Amino acid sequence: MAVSIELTDEERGYAAQAAAMKPGFLPTLLSYLPYLAPVILFGGYGLAIGDLTAVALAFICLLALNLWWIHAQSRPTALFRAICHKLVAAGGRSGAAE
Numbered sequence: 001m002a003v004s005i006e007l008t009d010e011e012r013g014y015a016a017q018a019a020a021m022k023p024g025f026l027p028t029l030l031s032y033l034p035y036l037a038p039v040i041l042f043g044g045y046g047l048a049i050g051d052l053t054a055v056a057l058a059f060i061c062l063l064a065l066n067l068w069w070i071h072a073q074s075r076p077t078a079l080f081r082a083i084c085h086k087l088v089a090a091g092g093r094s095g096a097a098e
Contacts, residue, residue, distance in 0.1 A: 007083065007086065010079065011079055014076060038061045042058035043055060
């Protein structure tokens with residue numbers, strides 16, 4: 001017996017975006033390259049000329065990017081949890097109906 005799961009527009013959009021993602025290491029790495037480029041550039045420059053300020057700036061950029069990423073993941077995590085709760089609830093209804 002099929003069970004209907006009602007998703008909000010935002011949840012449907014998240015599910016569609018997740019389904020469109022390309023799996024694998026290389027696509028993931030390429031999608032993060034714009035965020036990692038400043039860290040690589042500042043760090044490489046600092047190491048090449050022995051400048052502690054450039055290395056410290058690279059570390060600060062890396063720290064800021066990580067904090068931003070953690071903050072940015074809170075919304076998709078909430079949507080994913082909402083979808084999972086609806087799937088579990090629908091599975092419970094489906095099991096009870098049989």
